[in-house]
Amino acid sequence: MSHLSSSASELTVGELSKRSGVPASALRFYERQGLIHSRRTNGNQRRYSREVLRRVAFIRVSQRLGISLAAIRCALKLLPDGQAPTTEEWASISHYWQVDLNARIAKLEGLRDRLAECIGCGCMSLGTCELANPDDVAAKHGPGAFRL
Amino acid sequence: MSHLSSSASELTVGELSKRSGVPASALRFYERQGLIHSRRTNGNQRRYSREVLRRVAFIRVSQRLGISLAAIRCALKLLPDGQAPTTEEWASISHYWQVDLNARIAKLEGLRDRLAECIGCGCMSLGTCELANPDDVAAKHGPGAFRL
DNA sequence: CTCCACCTTGCACCTTGGTTCAAGTCAACC
DNA sequence: GGTTGACTTGAACCAAGGTGCAAGGTGGAG
Numbered sequence: 001m002s003h004l005s006s007s008a009s010e011l012t013v014g015e016l017s018k019r020s021g022v023p024a025s026a027l028r029f030y031e032r033q034g035l036i037h038s039r040r041t042n043g044n045q046r047r048y049s050r051e052v053l054r055r056v057a058f059i060r061v062s063q064r065l066g067i068s069l070a071a072i073r074c075a076l077k078l079l080p081d082g083q084a085p086t087t088e089e090w091a092s093i094s095h096y097w098q099v100d101l102n103a104r105i106a107k108l109e110g111l112r113d114r115l116a117e118c119i120g121c122g123c124m125s126l127g128t129c130e131l132a133n134p135d136d137v138a139a140k141h142g143p144g145a146f147r148l
Numbered sequence: 149m150s151h152l153s154s155s156a157s158e159l160t161v162g163e164l165s166k167r168s169g170v171p172a173s174a175l176r177f178y179e180r181q182g183l184i185h186s187r188r189t190n191g192n193q194r195r196y197s198r199e200v201l202r203r204v205a206f207i208r209v210s211q212r213l214g215i216s217l218a219a220i221r222c223a224l225k226l227l228p229d230g231q232a233p234t235t236e237e238w239a240s241i242s243h244y245w246q247v248d249l250n251a252r253i254a255k256l257e258g259l260r261d262r263l264a265e266c267i268g269c270g271c272m273s274l275g276t277c278e279l280a281n282p283d284d285v286a287a288k289h290g291p292g293a294f295r296l
Numbered sequence: 297c298t299c300c301a302c303c304t305t306g307c308a309c310c311t312t313g314g315t316t317c318a319a320g321t322c323a324a325c326c
Numbered sequence: 327g328g329t330t331g332a333c334t335t336g337a338a339c340c341a342a343g344g345t346g347c348a349a350g351g352t353g354g355a356g
Contacts, residue, residue, distance in 0.1 A: 012302075012303075013302090014302065014303080023344085023345080025344070025345055025346080026343080026344065028304095029343070029344060029345095033343095041303095041352080041353090042352090043303080043304090043351070043352045044303085044304065044305095044351080044352080045302085045303055045304070045351090045352065045353085046303080046304090061266075063343095064259070065259050065263065066259075068342075068343095069342075069343070070342090091267045094266070094267045095267075097263060098260060098263060098264065098267075101259060101260040101263065102260065104256055105253055105256045105257060105260065108214075108249055108252055108256070109253060111212070111213050111214075111249060112246060112249040112250065112253065115213060115242055115246060115249065116246065118209075118242070119238070119239045119243075119246075160332075160333075161332090161333075162332060162333080171314085171315080172332095173314070173315055173316080174314065174315085177313070177314060177315095181313095189322085189323090190322095191322045191333085191334090192321080192322080192333085192334065193321090193322065193332085193333055193334075194333085194334090211313090216312075216313095217312075217313070218312090
């Protein structure tokens, strides 16, 4: 057996790193940001419970979808304390992520279509072009995705 | 007449800022990044030729499409020295931007669809989920056609 | 008890796209 | 020539999402 048991009920940060594929520095960062939590040993070392593994998986999947850590933190706050999401909770949060993805897709499609028009008109005239004059000034505030 | 002529053939940074709607600090930044250029007066002040106005418009439209300044700089390097893009050149560059937009849209759609599958399966299991394994690492040596 | 791998902390640094500030200079008008 | 607003520079700072390092502490095996 190895030196820090790999079958213990709790994980060290290094073990969590290996098993999740996430660098330990990132895990410490997530903890500072309040996305995951750990217990401390007498000697001040982190010990993670097994459900944190699922929590980290959730975080990485969400990030891969382009969700910010701030929004992920908001989502995780909706879950029971320190628990990994159940299947139903995961499905419910994923629904928000889907709405967000669809909104981003729609936005890009809108831009693409306006660009197509714009190529035809060759405008670039700063006063008249829709692309040059972003009307939707409000679109850039808050933690973006996830305004509940 | 105002203090710095607003009808001169060259523009000061403040005039360019007002006419383009881009903060002077951003214009200086673009110049440091090599996206726009200026002549200097004896007293070391910037003077922009009028075509820079169109160049800045091009930059802002491109940014609005989600193109990075680095990519915009590459695009602008394809143009004649210090000239604003002609209509044809603008159309030709815009085609690249369209390809880029379509690629981003396709990527988001792929993620959305995989998320939809994933919600059904409730996997989150780190070893088998496609969303959790961006590089297809797990897909190769798994039990065959089993996906998700 | 020793050894050594692993852990702890804080701090500095990276990228992108800028903003803000302080100190000093230029140019136009009177 | 003097006033005043616009201009110049570098440096510091912001957000996000981390990485890397140095100095020192922990903990399990032998």
